Amino acid sequence: MKGWLARGGLRRRLLLAHLLTIAAGAITLLGVALLLAPGLHDRLMIAWLGPHWAATADDSMIEMERATNAIFTVAMAQALAISSGAAILVAVVVSLAASRRIAQPLERLLIAAQRIAAGHYRERAPVQGDYELARLAAQFNTMAAALEDAEQRRVALIGDVAHELRTPLATIAGYVEGMLDGVVEPDDGTWALVLDEVNRLRRLAGDLQELSRVEAGQVALRLTAIAPAALSAAAVARLAPQFAEKGVALHIQVPADLPLVNADLDRALQVLINLLGNALHYTPAGGDVTVQAMQADDAVQWVVRDTGIGIAAEHLPHLFERFYRVDKARARATGGAGIGLTICKALVELHGGRIWATSAGPGQGATFAFTLPLFHRHE
Numbered sequence: 104m105k106g107w108l109a110r111g112g113l114r115r116r117l118l119l120a121h122l123l124t125i126a127a128g129a130i131t132l133l134g135v136a137l138l139l140a141p142g143l144h145d146r147l148m149i150a151w152l153g154p155h156w157a158a159t160a161d162d163s164m165i166e167m168e169r170a171t172n173a174i175f176t177v178a179m180a181q182a183l184a185i186s187s188g189a190a191i192l193v194a195v196v197v198s199l200a201a202s203r204r205i206a207q208p209l210e211r212l213l214i215a216a217q218r219i220a221a222g223h224y225r226e227r228a229p230v231q232g233d234y235e236l237a238r239l240a241a242q243f244n245t246m247a248a249a250l251e252d253a254e255q256r257r258v259a260l261i262g263d264v265a266h267e268l269r270t271p272l273a274t275i276a277g278y279v280e281g282m283l284d285g286v287v288e289p290d291d292g293t294w295a296l297v298l299d300e301v302n303r304l305r306r307l308a309g310d311l312q313e314l315s316r317v318e319a320g321q322v323a324l325r326l327t328a329i330a331p332a333a334l335s336a337a338a339v340a341r342l343a344p345q346f347a348e349k350g351v352a353l354h355i356q357v358p359a360d361l362p363l364v365n366a367d368l369d370r371a372l373q374v375l376i377n378l379l380g381n382a383l384h385y386t387p388a389g390g391d392v393t394v395q396a397m398q399a400d401d402a403v404q405w406v407v408r409d410t411g412i413g414i415a416a417e418h419l420p421h422l423f424e425r426f427y428r429v430d431k432a433r434a435r436a437t438g439g440a441g442i443g444l445t446i447c448k449a450l451v452e453l454h455g456g457r458i459w460a461t462s463a464g465p466g467q468g469a470t471f472a473f474t475l476p477l478f479h480r481h482e
């Protein structure tokens with residue numbers, strides 16, 4: 104029996120459960136009917152013949168009453184037994200259909216789960232069955248899609264990292280081989296170029312480590328009440344020399360009386376400095392960069408606006424993705440790996456804020472904005 108059940112799985116167990124239920128019902132029906140029927144029969148007879156009929160009746164009438172009672176009981180037992188048999192038959196048919204309706208979608212779901220566990224992330228379960236089963240399948244498919252997406256991102260990340268490593272390594276190998284072959288002079292200039300590439304690799308390793316820590320939620324924010332004006336001034340002070348050196352004007356428009364934000368000072372500074380650094384990077388000499396802050400609902404919104412090279416609309420949705428660079432060749436030459444904005448986004452979202460970019464197009468400058476939530480006294 105155990106083996107039969109295990110082999111048939113859910114469908115056989117459901118069938119057996121239905122059969123047991125109907126059998127218990129039939130036995131109860133039969134037992135209770137047989138127990139009550141004679142008494143009820145007697146009461147009805149008395150009601151029909153009158154309470155004193157036994158006193159006036161002769162032996163043959165009493166004999167007759169007993170006989171009808173016995174016949175009635177047997178007839179009723181037979182009728183009940185036959186109808187119980189018929190009920191069990193009908194129950195088997197209905198139960199077979201019902202258990203198939205429940206078991207089939209679940210079996211399909213099981214197969215899909217097994218295939219996903221074996222690495223087939225494209226697998227989806229058919230959304231069928233009754234309301235809850237269909238919802239379960241739809242939810243399962245959402246989970247499968249998330250897994251597939253995570254897997255694709257993992258594969259893409261490995262490819263991107265390999266790609267990012269290859270270029271500086273090839274350059275370093277080129278210089279070293281050149282020096283070994285005597286084609287390149289092993290002078291200070293060459294070593295400086297080699298060091299540049301080594302530093303690029305080091306920066307990449309640092310950025311990747313930072314990104315993985317932030318994305319894994321391993322960065323613990325030390326949240327405090329921070330004045331937007333102080334935060335903005337600190338970021339501006341940090342980059343002012345580089346702006347002056349390049350000849351890009353840096354304007355700051357942050358009212359001193361903005362409400363405090365609830366943020367980690369170092370991390371918030373990191374975001375603002377990154378955006379200001381990008382603005383400086385992509386704005387030619389003679390241009391302007393403005394940092395503004397204003398209250399927006401339950402947050403303070405920072406806006407870093409530049410008059411630089413701008414961004415075409417098709418790139419805007421991708422800027423915050425890992426390794427995304429608008430002009431790959433140019434960005435590689437100037438050092439960016441396309442991770443800075445990804446880290447900024449993760450940090451801002453860790454604070455509960457939002458970050459986004461707008462631009463009227465190439466040559467029209469770019470605007471980056473982010474929000475940090477307001478500080479509330481009870482926090």
Ligand code: ADP
Nearest residue numbers: 381382385428429434439440441442443444469
């Ligand atoms: P990177 O380290 O390459 O600068 P980011 O993640 O900081 O990486 O930026 C991603 C890309 O977004 C950059 O390669 C650049 O193409 C574009 N970008 C960022 N900031 C600006 C800006 N202020 N103006 C124009 N393009 C920008």
